[in-house]
Amino acid sequence: MNAILFDANECVGCKACVYACTSENELPDSDEDRLSDRRFTVLEEIDEDEEWYLRRMCMHCVDPSCASACPVGALKKTDLGPVVYDFDKCIGCRYCMVACPFNIPRYEWDSMTPRVRKCQMCRERVAEGKSTACAEACPTGATKFGERSALIAEAWQRIDSAPDAYARHVYGEKEAGGTCVLIIGPQGVMDALNPNIPDGPLPHRTWFVLSQIPAAVAVVGAGLVGVNWIIQRRMKLGDVTTTETREPTEGGAS
Ligand code: SF4
Ligand code: SF4
Ligand code: SF4
Secondary structure, three states, X not given: OEEEEEEOOOOOOOOHHHHHHHHHOOOOOOOOOOOEOOEOEEEEEEEOOOOEEEXXXXXXXXXXXXXXXOOOOOEEEOOOOXXXXXXXXXXXXOHHHHHOOOOOOEEOOOOOOOOEEOOOOOHHHHHOOOOOXXXXXXXXXXXEEEEHHHHHHHHHHHHHHOOOOOXXXXXXXXXXXXXXXXXXXXXXXXXXXXXXXXXXXXXXHHHHHHHOOHHHHHHHHHHHHXXXXXXXXXXXXXXXXXXXXXXXOOOOOO
């Protein structure tokens, strides 16, 4: 299984990873510094004096809650590592957004045919045996793509060889049952990561919550399937008016 290792001690804040992601995913140019439907990764400045930075992006959980919560299988974990999204299956219920413990998926609120948007770990590139665009663009090796267990071993090697420079923690090795984005760095950077993610996999908890409201899930799910079918049908018939309904934007970033 593939993964991405981000080493905050090697990051110089150049944002080549962000620009490469924008280009690879044909996203519009933007100054946004928070994850959005047009930004699948951002670089957060943690300490200006120390020049510490942290990348935010989908963590590509080994056992992802977003996929577990999705009632129609629009999100799924692939054997190669990426957690991928299928727009054709999505009914727009946005349970994935609620279920994600890292607050990652975003929604195209301004679109008539809205998609859930997030990093897909450059799924086509990875399927071709290439590294992700962000890792390829990184000039210092702060973002590195490779096999997950090898990257975990390398992360601990880096920590052990410079114990004063690193917190003794590989974030993502165990959090949420393990993730395919791994983060290491000085304590000041690691403190900016969510400390409340339990070590065990979360999907069974997600399912437990959803299972408490089976009637609501069934009714809302069926309704959304119907609405989605009508929208898709009208689009195909060219019967969509130019009137656009905007929903309120959701708050909060990861
Ligand atoms: S970080 Fe969130 S969106 Fe990404 S795989 Fe994990 S649960 Fe899904
Ligand atoms: S893996 Fe691909 S989509 Fe994800 S942040 Fe890197 S460049 Fe962007
Ligand atoms: S490309 Fe590498 S060094 Fe530059 S901001 Fe991204 S992770 Fe840091």
